[in-house]
Amino acid sequence: MEGSSSMLDAEAVADLVLLDPLTEESLVQTLQERFRRRDIYTYIGNVVISVNPYQSLPIYTPEKVEEYRNCSFFAVKPHIYAIADDAYRSLRDRDRDQCILITGESGAGKTEASKLVMSYVAAVSSKGEEVNKVKEQLLQSNPVLEAFGNAKTVRNDNSSRFGKYMDIEFDFKGEPLGGVISNYLLEKSRIVRHVKGERNFHIFYQLLAGASPQLLQQLKLRQDCGHYRYLDREGSSLPGMDDAANFHAMQDAMRIIGFSPTEVTELLQVTAVVLKLGNVQLSSSFQASGMEACSISEPQELREICELIGLDPGRLERALCSRTVKARDETVLTTLTVPQGYYGRDALAKNIYSRLFDWLVQRINASIQVKSDKQRKVMGVLDIYGFEIFQDNGFEQFIINYCNEKLQQIFILMTLKEEQEEYVREGIQWTPVEFFDNSIICNLIENSTTGILAMLDEECLRPGVVNEDTFLTKLNQLLATHKHYESKETQNARRVTDASLPPRCFRIHHYAGKVTYNVTGFIEKNNDLLFRDLSQAMWAAQHALLRSLFPEGDPQKVSLKLPPTAGFQFKSSVAMLMKNLYSKNPNYIRCIKPNDTKSAMVFTPELVLAQVRYLGLLENVRVRRAGYAFRQLYGPFLQRYKMLNAQTWPRWDRGDREGTEVLLAGLQFPAEELAFGHTKIFIRSPRTLFDLERRRQERVAELATLIQKMFRGWRCRTQYQLMRKSQILISAWFRGHRQKNRYKQMKRSALILQAYARGWKARKTYRKYFRSSASTCLANFIYQRLVQKYLVGLAKNLPPLSVTDRTWPPAPYRFLDNTNQELKNIFYHWKCKKYRDQLSASRRAQLQARLCASELFKDKKTLYPKSLQQPFRGDYLGLKQNPKYQKLHAVAKDKLVMADSVRKVNRASGKTVPRLLLLTTEHLVLADPKAAQPKNVLSLSDIRGVSVTRFSDGFLALHLKEISTVGAKGDFLLVSDHLIELVTRLYQTFEATTGQALPLHITDRFSTRFPKGDVSITVVESPKASTNGPVCKKKGSNKMEVLVY
Ligand SMILES: Nc1ncnc2c1ncn2[C@@H]1O[C@H](COP(=O)(O)OP(=O)(O)O)[C@@H](O)[C@H]1O
């Protein structure tokens, strides 16, 4: 084999060539372990062993097809697709015809395998309308053949009861063109008999279950399976198998393949005839001669058959119940006994069916055959029974096992041949290896003179008494000394006894084991006779298809030559098959059934061991290992193992072979373990290979660690470098930034320093040009200029001289603010003085009086604001001008201050009397107005004080000192219309005369001294007092109320 890691799992090697130790047990164990892991496929070199999983596994998906497509055979897990792909590619690319040989016992999965191969090839070959049609036809041949050729057996619900070989033909591009199917050995005995629990061929059940009532009527059938004796009464339907649906699928398939409706009808009619034949009942009757003869007991079924095939019922009845015997030149009609009649009937049914099956195959071939005669490549798929060892083995087993023996022979020859050729090609010395060559067994069976088959034929053709005993005796005589032949007699002759070998039996040591065959039925089955009357009757029918199945029934073609025996036919078809297979490159699929119960994932080692034996798997491995277990092209080998040698690792520049030699030299394997071919290295034992693989794995682990280490180092380094670069960049930017800021700061400082320095320098330079107090001088000068300018401006802009105008221009500079304010005040004072200076003496006195009035009364007496309108006239009486007041004028003389008329309040009644009042610089005089005679003359120094009210009235109390002369009369209460002027002048005069301030009371309540005692006066605001003056009311002796307004 060629290496790959998945192959080299020592516990469950994917290739049994590498099995070590190689024993039956280890082989079965490996298969079991792989089966447990759901690896149902295992290799022996390029042979695939397939263990039936009895469950659908997800390994046949389109993705899997893609996976195996064009991949290297050993690079992927063992799979049937791998072998199919290998075969297909070898066919397409290397122009080698292929055959795929699928063997195994019934139920082992052969037919499934063949279908998988076909579907894989269909999937990977190119697509196109024409190609797809061909593929479809090829694939659709399966349901048709399965319907007619498959049946339920105890081992397999869908067991093929015929061997099938199909050649699929391709053009040079690998596109399928068509195919040819060959069939072998249909198990026709099943038509008339089958073991309980099994069924007849599927088609009968399908027909009854799936056909429409019209079709059934047309075929004169009843839907009831139980009605037909050839079918099983019980268990006609199968769980998991839908007969009706399969019938429709089969019909569709026939349509796709190209069957015409007539052909389909005819086919079904013949099928119906077979079914109905089983219901033809014979009964015995006695003839005139007294001989017992058979006759049809119930003619109905017979009549219907004849209607179906267009035949005279009498003719068929005759053929079924009698037989024409030719003796010399006479023909004699002899009647048959009932068993003979039944034998004939069953033989007819079997013959019709098997010939119908042959026709079916031919018909399919006609459709799928390649029309053009382009050059073709062929892939053959052989699905044939495997080796069979039953309790009781008959003719069929003998034939089948013979076929398997031949296949084994092919296998041995081909494998060895190939092996040998490879060694020659590679220039390696071929050392013959022990293995079992089975040609001696093949010879035992097929030798044309002494072979068992030949002897069987001889017995069949020999005139005289012929039966199985004579046949066995003959065998015993001839083969007594044959190593692989045994019977009771030969044993006896050799004085060996084996209780398991019964009489009427012989035993053959096949390559796969010993099989004991019972000779019963050998002659009959080999002859496979059909009475001529029956074939002639069939030929006579009008039914075209049926008629064509019995060409020998044509009376014109009567020949006395016996037809070839079954054994002979089989031998020649096997020979043809072998020839065919020899011309092709073989691919093997060995199918194994893991259990007898069709259960998923159950593995019965004993059962598998038996199959391993008769599939000759161990033998297979041995042959494959005849020389070297392992070979591989130098290139891939070196590639895989070069890490095992320091010289070849990591790179080898010279040739692959040289490299391999250097590599292996370093590993020091024993010389006989290795051989160097022209293109490949050969390793003799699996152990060496495993050793190599183990070392590789260890080394790979080391290398992986190394790679990891380097990678991690590299990753860290690059990361570090990156970080470092970033860090440098960041710090560069930061430093730059910081430095820039610092520089800016320094530049600013430098500029300031420079400015100072330059200033200082300039000052120093220019100092000599100035006196030291120049700046003060300059400043003073500037100040002076400013002040000058200000003052001049001010002089030009003086405000008007009016006393009431207080405007003044604002200071132009702040430093002049105070000055300005000062000037403003000075100017104002000056303005006032000037105003005062130009006033006359009287005006001045008046103003002084006014000022005094203001000081005395402002905000104290409500009369004051009203009095402002009235000028102080002083003399209201006109003393000088009026002669009436002559006397009074004399009193006053030049000292008159004020003269006015007042009212004097009577101190007793409160009523008022008019009086004239004169105020001089020394006296206050009250006079009678009529007489103008002074009544009271008061010296100013007698006045103690004056009281007035707060209100706007002219009431006043004149308090006198007690000690004075007039004082004895008490205080005077007066009412004046010019109260403010009067009190003001009195105040001024008093002050001027006495040098003291006159006490003035502005109050609501005060007391006066009257001659009769003190009176307290209360001023009351009252509307009763008119504008004329206050009203005084005496209240009791010492209270007086003054009502003012
Ligand atoms: N590869 C497979 N995967 C799943 N089931 C399988 C496989 N091969 C066979 N079988 C099952 O086993 C049954 C018998 O297989 P079949 O091919 O008819 O056996 P054979 O032709 O060898 O008698 C099938 O009907 C199917 O159920």
Ligand SMILES: [Mg+2]
């Ligand atoms: Mg099959």
